[in-house]
Amino acid sequence: MGSEDGDCCKWKGVACNNTTGNVVMLDLRPQVTDDGLSIRLSPIFGEIGSSLLELKQLSHLDLSFNGFQKIPEFMGSLTELTYLNLSFNSFTGVIPQQLGNLSRLLYLDLNNPYQMMSDNLDWLSRLSSLKLLKFGSTNFTKTTNWLQVIRSHPSLSILHFEYCHFPEVDPSSLSQINSSNSLSVLHLTLSSLHPSAFPLLLSISSNLVELDFSYNDLLSWIPDSFDNTPYLERIYFWKNNLQGGIPKSLGNLCSLKELNFGLNKLTGALTVAVKNLSGCAKDSLEILTLGSNSFHGSLPSFQPFSSLRELDGNRFTGPFPNLSRFLASLTELSLGGNLFEGPLPVSIGNMSQLVHLDVSSISLHGLISEAHLFNLSKLRSLNISYNPTLSLHLSSSWNPPFQLDYIDMSSCVLGPKFPSWLRKQTNFSHLDISHSNISDTILAWFWNLPSKLLFLNLSSNKFSGSVPNLPLKFGYNPSIYLSWNLFSGPIPTFLSNLMVLDLSNNMFSGTLSFLCMKEESRLNYLDLSNNLFSGSIPDCWSKNRRLSVINLENNNLSGVIPTSLGSVEQLQSLRLRNTSLYGEIPNSLQNCTELKLLDVGENKLTGVIPSWIGERLQSLIVLRF
Template structure:
């Protein structure tokens, strides 16, 4: 369950209990003024805080200098004027992590404090202070999402009036060494220790310590370090969990062995969260047989297989069912659509097939339907959707559904999310979307739409924050969008037919994808506004021109892709002052040197400036300052000079492409052993920026790309890029020997050293390159024999040794004979299949039978000689008599033949 919902629920539950005594500042001030001791305590507490965004500006201001009950987040009693609540969370302050600094013990002077909520701030240098235990009137304490660290103090046991304690989601920073203090909290009904760590000796008795609290109704242990062996709780689940209604055991690595005690915990459970565990097999029928009171069931992110159990029919009160990200198969059961009152259903990321049952569309109370990334099919018409009056979120992305809706259809619902990617919506743009004025997230990508974007679109959806119309054939021009959209927009219009100049965008835009369209002109709009939240900008594969703007210090761009355009001039200096993680400027007309300001880009993982007209030496600071580089591509430029040895510091490098330049000198020695991804076999897990995502307003995957030469051809790698390890130094003027350590790199997939002036030989250590698929050393001056180990490489699929000075016999009995002869051509001394046989392999017709030859060899040679002589004799007979016989038989031929010789003699 996400933070916002959980926090709202928690606040509501507690405020029901204390609402009779907590009043907001304005009302309390009308009855009695705040106490001076409390006001001073609040001011002292504020001094210890870091208030970067000035969210506590009302504290001590002239307008309310003395009336602290009017201060933001402060609540007072209308009878005594004492401060009884202090709520400084995101909901009150309108900003995540608004406050930092220290937690001052001045809070102890707030002796009447009943409710304290400091959640969602950043106190990353703080432990939970022991003085909190002195606030003995506290009933509600929330320190969640505060980045607190250290041990949880036992002094919390002094808070005997506590009803709700939330220390959750400090993400492993809190260590719980002792839980004996919980026995004093006899009134506790809500306990959240999510994402905390228990000491090893405490893990097996966690439940025993918690179950002492008879009043407990809500328990959250999601993400804690927890033992798989849950046998220690068996003796307690029958008696002491009878009152438990909410249980969160998500992210504990539980296996299906946990079910033997789970179904005995409490028959009164209303909500259970088992998401993000290791549960497998079929979903147990016991959920629908023993936990019939369930209102919320979350089994998402597990390994369940099979279908949805029929026993779920018994869950008549079920309101929320989360089954996403499993391996569920089969079709949707008919009863799912008639479960009353079903409000939230999440079936996304499974393998469910077939059409949606008719009864499914009768769930009139359905508010949220997520079924993306399945294999649903069929046609959805207006009649199917006509009864879903309460539908707010609809996500059917990546199915094979067809929407057959009339253009003037008026939906009965007002959606907040609408995601129908890969569903067939076109060819006309769906006009009914115009009625969804509350929608904040809209995804119609790959929807078979080939139409011009309507003029009404941008003004009809004022709350739109996430928009994805990519991979269609939508045309038109974009208006000025600086006042369009809402919040922190993420906009993806890539792979369409939009044209014209690129306009200004909303100043809070976070991600902007406009690649693969027909936009032209410059990017001058970037310098007209401060895009300080712009994290990703992709304008690749358009017709943009002019100079790249020099105002990147106004942005927070981390991923910038301007590749495959017509930009000219130099790379701007201000790019070095952005927060770059990836920089793609491939295939433009950029000139000059790499700006030295890029040495400030310590976060840079991808630097791709290939196929331009850049010049100068390769800067040494690439190796010393850009230690995080995974991809370095400068191919197809005019760089000169030697390869700087400082590149050896790029320990994380995975693709090193310096090809098609004017580099000279030698390959640095004792360097390649530093390249971890080359020396070791690569993992199969995407890394770094290649798998990164932008999380606002939703998770949005960012897959990087790079153009490389592979097996003699040029390819663009993206989704499988993380599997590729490559060194390409081809088409330069590099000389000297190839360092032996290159041939010892077990993790290297592709090595291209062709078209240089390299000498020496291929070292015998090449047999260690077990991951090598592509080797090209053609057009050099390499010599010696081809090592036998080259033929033992299991994945070698492309080899080019042509135009060198190799000699000797190509190792036989290996896969080397399977390559085309042209890949060995130009080596005068090289022989053996697929080239002509070596001289020593030809039979000698004049030699006799050697005494050390075996009988088979002798027999073969004798047979060969016999056939050889017979062929000569037959050839002579056929040739001689073929001519003489013809002259004897045909008079006209004899006459012509002798007349010819007479003419020659006479002349």
């Protein structure tokens, strides 16, 4: 593809210089095809060919999401490159030092899922124009100068490490090297970081704006050294093993907007932690996440935190406080799993800016009435689940001021009548009212479910009546759980267009013909056990090849085991116990080599036990005849 190819600009992923016709951009990311069931890529495999060297003016090269296995040394000869994306290939081996010859490079992405190695990073020092650099799955344990190279780099602004391994750092080796003047974003996540490097990375640049050390299992105290990073706006230490308390220097970060210490082992009194954040950070902090730590004490006053919009934390004790006095502008309140006592205060209804409210699993009791919710017109997510002594008492004529997307009220007291105010909620994607003491018939209006539905759980109540056969189509493939109720009647066809369908332990009847679709199904989990279904098991399982679990046990079925079950090659669990089946076990089931459980007991099967059960089903754990 040289200058002689005057039509190269018409090729997808190729851009040329309008004057010379030379290729300046080459995008070889695989084409994406979507057949309605899955998204497929068409990656390129093999070696990266040296013919790339013929593209003398190439400045943009994207080879990401392919199957190349080695970064060739000649890549360092493409000296006009300013953009190089080699991410998500199958690269292994040592990163070639020749990449340091790409002195014009601004963007370099080496984020790969396979293990690469780096003996040293001296080549990085020669990329004097580089602004953004990403590493993934790289072993730096022999690269003793990695931190020195980064701190002394003249232009690097954004640096990402993911699934990387680092050696111990000698602080004296950095004594003569100034902090970086350019680095503003540092992400070091899902990696193995030696504790000796932690305090040194906190002061790697005086111009840091964003710092992310999430998912590192880092066992350390948090150094009180944030005075060296006055411009920090976002700090993420999610899911580590950080110990001790929150250092005072964090409270002196006058630009701090988001602070996430969730899922660590921080300790101490909450009042002390909040006091340490009460410097000038109190005027800028918008999002504070303290959840899953070991702080103790009651929820302190956040009155000085005038900008706080999102609050997350647990291990709070005492009565649920009147947050509307000092956090009236809060948009997200996540206090699930705390140790509060008593009722949810009516004053929660004064927090008119709330979008997300989570007070799940905190042993609340008493009532929630219209007074708690009347002013929450912006609310989109409500989670009051797992408060078994909390009752929701809302008038049947109540008109909610909000349209909820996420509703979780499982394991609360909603019954005995069905909550009719849900008729006004027409836009939800998630609804869970399982284990909620409801004994009622669901009226037809409820089943006109939103097309955006992803999750519906009505299980473990005493719902009765039938499910109407509505012409429903979902934009996604939702999961629907109706188990342990008193539903009856046949199954409507729209319930076959799902990812998970659990109708077990009801009184559904009729045939299983709804499973015979014209198009291939995405159904992954099917449990129709303990019902009153009759007739034969339909022989149309080739349209349900994605199933991993099939449970039809304890029904009034009859006939033979259909041959087409052998086309469900990803099947891991097949339960056909007590379904009056006869005949032999079809040989086609030997194709289901992923089977871990096979139960055909309490039937009328005949013939010999096939030898392929022991030969082909190597994953089998439970076999029941």
